[in-house]
Each structure stands twice: as structure tokens, then as C-alpha cells.
Amino acid sequence: MSIQWFPGHMVAAQKKAAETMEFTDVVIEVLDARIPGASQNPMIKELGAARQRAHLKILNKSDLADPNVTEQWIHYFNKIPQTKAVAISCKKVNEPKKILAHCQTLAPHRGDTLKPLRMMIMGVPNVGKSTLMNAILNRRIAKVGDEPAITKQQQRHQINDHMILIDTPGMMWPKIRYPSDGDLLAANNNIGKNAYFEEEIADKLGGILLEQYPTLLKSRYKLENLSTDGIALLESIAKKKGFPLKNHGIDLERAAITLLNDYRQGLLGRISLETPESRMLMMSRQTTPGEENPSQDKEI
Known part of the structure; x- marks a missing residue:
């Protein structure tokens, strides 16, 4: 079943963003460097294209992503007209401060x-926009937290x-x-x-x-021997960590939370879940009958 999530406040935010776009020179889109394609909002692309605005793509959390894959994404995005892509980590103080100079180059x-x-x-x-804002402005003006949809209103600085x-x-x-x-x-x-x-x-x-x-x-x-699929991996993690249930079963839920948290916090290592090539392949496979083949599009 496909995941869908569109809280009510985002309807008003979308309308306000469309209005503000008219008076914007550069759109700064913050992506998660581990999933640059999946974390692109097609609505942002459409709004920017309609006004022909320059586009700066920030691959944030690059310290958690596979550096070789990140380079592939930077190369891919930089081939798009009126677009510049850079990888940063807000944990490195000087990197966010370069964003203003990149915007100036685009306009x-x-x-x-x-x-x-x-x-x-x-x-x-939850791609790190608020952390990035605080770093650019060198003061805490945006609430930061490890959960989606904390900021709910547009702010001008x-x-x-x-x-x-x-x-x-x-x-x-x-x-x-x-x-x-969605996954x-x-x-x-x-x-x-x-x-x-x-x-x-x-x-x-896990797969x-x-x-x-x-x-x-x-x-x-x-683990000495790896499992063949995601569920088997969760079972191996549960056994290794000692996550039993009262009925002598295996606590897969606890193992799932462990795997997700370890990945999200970078405890597994530097990982990227998609490349430009794997995304293009996914798009061609998941196209529904009658749709234009996305693999023929210029952009992912």
C-alpha cells in the first residue's frame, strides 16, 4: 500500500508559497543527501519553473550519505539549466554560510x-531546513527537532x-x-x-x-551470516540484541525501530538509498499504463 501524508496546514502553506514565488529570485530547495530524488517536492519544481526562477539544490546531511553517490547526484543536478547543487552538513559551521554566495551567483x-x-x-x-536557517542567520530563529512539520508558517528575514x-x-x-x-x-x-x-x-x-x-x-x-531479506534481517537483529516477547516470540517491532534509528542517526555508516541511475530505473518500472515513460524525461 502506498504511503500518503499531507497534513491540513500544508494546503495553506502551498498557496502562500505560490504567492511568494512571484517575488523570489532564487529558490533554495533543501534535500536529504541520502535520498535526493525522493526528497524532491514536485510542487516546488513546478512553482519555480512557472516563474523561471533559479534553483539552488542543497544536499543536506551529506555527512550521513555515501560520498561517491553524493558526487553522482551533484553532477546530475548541475546539468539542469538554471540549477546549482551543493552538498553540505550543517554540523560543519562554515558550509551553510556559503549558500548566500551561491545564490548571488545564480542571480x-x-x-x-x-x-x-x-x-x-x-x-x-525534517530535511534540516530550520537548522540551516539558524546557521545562515547565525542565530536561533527557527525551532529545531527530529520530527516532521515543526515549522508551520512562512517567515521573512x-x-x-x-x-x-x-x-x-x-x-x-x-x-x-x-x-x-513514500518508503x-x-x-x-x-x-x-x-x-x-x-x-x-x-x-x-533492510532489503x-x-x-x-x-x-x-x-x-x-x-552478524556472521547475513539474511536474505528484510524480515529475516530484523529477526537476526532481534536475536542478537535479545529482544524476546513474553510468548517466546521475537520482538520484530523493537528490532525495526532499532534498525531505523541506527540508519537515521548514521550509526550504520555513510549510506545513500538511491542513485540517479537507480531512480531512473525505478521510475521506468513504476510507471502506470498510459503514462509517459519518465525515463525519457530530462529530469528525475
């Missing part, structure tokens, strides 16, 4: 007292006499087109917990990790 005709550079920062929930930054709430889109995107967003904690079952998401996450990062799983959970 060289703006940036003085008569024509200030107007930027709008957008992204799905005058950085100096020639730069203005608009902060927007984390926004999803009304219908997630590809089921695997990846849930695995990365970008979706409210009431929208999915942790065991199901951990099962799917990806078994295929792409088996050595990291062996190291983290001290």
Missing part, C-alpha cells in the same frame, strides 16, 4: 539596496540591506506518485509516524541495505 542582477536578492528556502519536512530570506514550512505534495518514494521518505523520518508501520519500512530499508551495504550491517550488528 547576479540582484543584490544591492535598490534590488535586494530575494531567496526562498523550501523542502519536505532581512539578512542585510541587500539580501532577504523567506523561510517556508516543510511541505509534502497531495499524492506521492511512486510508492518507493524512502518514511525511512528518513520525513513523514509523520501515523502514516506508516515501522516494521514494513524497516523491512524495505536495500542487504543489497548495497552488507558489510556495514555485519559490522554494526556483529
